[in-house]
Amino acid sequence: MRLVAFATALAAGVASSFPAAAAAAPSPVTAWYMYGSSASELKSYAYARGCDFARAQPGTGLRILLLDFGAARKLDSSIWGAVDFSNTRFSNAEIVAALERAADGYHNCHVRGGVEIVYGNSNYHLSSSGMSTTDAWWAGYHQAERAEQLSDYQAANGYDSQTADAAADMEPSWDGALITRQLVSGNEAQGWALYYDFGSADGCPQSGSGDGPCNNGWRVGDVGYVSFSGLALPLPEIYYSANANQWTVVRKWWDGTQGGSYFFGGVTASTGVGLAPAAAWNTLNSLNSGLVEPELVCVGC
Amino acid sequence: MRRLLNVRLVAAALAGLAVGAGGGFAVAHAVGVVPAEKAAALERLASVATTDSNTEPAPAPALDPRPIPARMLGTDVPVPVSPSVLQARNGWLVSDGKTLVAVYAGAAGDDPAVGRLAIVRQDLVSGRQTVQVIGAGRTGALTITAAPLGSAVETSAQTGNIGLRAADGRLLVLDLGNGKLLHGSQTALVR
Structure with missing residues (x-):
């Protein structure tokens, strides 16, 4: 009701910011690091993760099932994919086959709500694997294409409680800003999928609103670009209060230089770090009131 | 929604x-x-609904658990843990196809003088994943220097010991059985 009232005010032209989101942290949902030694194993695990997610899904809302397949890679002259956390290389065709099994698993075990199944990868050592900036652009492009392919599969099978998108763990420390920005630009050029940035603003300043330096030659503006330009949406890792401070600087920089409207698609949290998942969401929200969507993706929960 | x-x-x-x-x-x-x-x-x-128009179950793929022989992970292998938590030096991984353990060694993301480990455990059957972060104190970055390797230890190594060397030269042992990091003379007890 409060939001509708806000919308009324908005339509009347008396407000100009993103409306208030939830006041308290949502229940966390589990994100998975994908380890596999074969395509068939990857599919069977993805099916199980989709089913697990559906059974445990809290509430009746739309939640993100993030499957992180490792680092984006060009596997040969015309094949794109990822190298996973066990050092196994999977093509995008193999990854989307696994994602389709996750969709099947969610469908078979569906209890309530809906799901956005997200093809995640990262910018880990793109350059040192031999990828050029053009290769990274195509990696983003094809990743978005595969998310759309997954959505087509969901629609064709009557999985109306599902949709699909893409994501990347974009970490300043893992590769340069120029090549990482190309992942986002490629996704934007394909034009279909949201591109969640579930990475960090590592090394960025914790106060102010300027284009200050971050790790590895990045600047605040680079983090702003990879997290909010085009179809990008920030789902930032908030593990310590310093992370929330850094992302607040990114938001302020964007709003100050790019015309406002920056908001967070939610928070990525973890166990075993400084902030418990709910505290992570609450800390970011306390610094960006009403600008954090009620999504809390958690590795280790 | x-x-x-x-x-x-x-x-x-x-x-x-x-x-x-x-x-x-x-x-x-x-x-x-x-x-x-x-x-x-x-x-x-x-526009996403909360029910499916298709009420028929999809075929389930056969469970295909493939063990991953215990192996070291170099810097070319992606690390799932954010560098804001861990600046990783190297890692180690093993899976028997049902449960998986990965250990990543390095330094705290915000202080290279603080040694740190991250342990990822997955129960691939029941669908549980945990992440444990262990601090070693002001030892400098940790590197895994001794760990079980190969296909003969795919289950046993998940509760075995991992040897580490800190940047300051100290030797440490991670006991995966209890998730404790042992320093100095304690390490003799588990060798």
Whole structure:
């Protein structure tokens, strides 16, 4: 009701910011690091993760099932994919086959709500694997294409409680800003999928609103670009209060230089770090009131 | 819908309010609520139902558990843990196809003088994943120097010992059986 009232005010032209989101942290949902030694194993695990997610899904809302397949890679002259956390290389065709099994698993075990199944990868050592900036652009492009392919599969099978998108763990420390920005630009050029940035603003300043330096030659503006330009949406890792401070600087920089409207698609949290998942969401929200969507993706929960 | 509830309610409310004014999402865009380039994707999220029109179960793939022999992971292998938590030096991994353990060694993301480990455990059957972060104190970065390797230890190594060397030269042992990091003379007890 409060939001509708806000919308009324908005339509009347008396407000100009993103409306208030939830006041308290949502229940966390589990994100998975994908380890596999074969395509068939990857599919069977993805099916199980989709089913697990559906059974445990809290509430009746739309939640993100993030499957992180490792680092984006060009596997040969015309094949794109990822190298996973066990050092196994999977093509995008193999990854989307696994994602389709996750969709099947969610469908078979569906209890309530809906799901956005997200093809995640990262910018880990793109350059040192031999990828050029053009290769990274195509990696983003094809990743978005595969998310759309997954959505087509969901629609064709009557999985109306599902949709699909893409994501990347974009970490300043893992590769340069120029090549990482190309992942986002490629996704934007394909034009279909949201591109969640579930990475960090590592090394960025914790106060102010300027284009200050971050790790590895990045600047605040680079983090702003990879997290909010085009179809990008920030789902930032908030593990310590310093992370929330850094992302607040990114938001302020964007709003100050790019015309406002920056908001967070939610928070990525973890166990075993400084902030418990709910505290992570609450800390970011306390610094960006009403600008954090009620999504809390958690590795280790 | 819980996620993007605000976007959706605002959009719906604006659409209703703005019929006479020809507004809808255009009004939201004009006041900066939803960036235009994201609007279509966000509207797609808003259209997701909470039930499936297909009520038939999909075929389930056969469970295909493949063990991963215990192996060291070099810097060319992706690390799942954020560098804001761990600046990893190297890692180690083993899986018997049902449960998996990965250990990453290095330094704290915000202080290279602090040694740190991250342990990822997955129960691939029951669908549980945990992440444990262990601090070693002001030892400098940790590196895994001794660990069980090969296919003969795919289950036993998951509760075995991992040897580490700190940047300051200290030797440490991670006991995966209890998740404890042992320093100095304690390490003799588990060798």
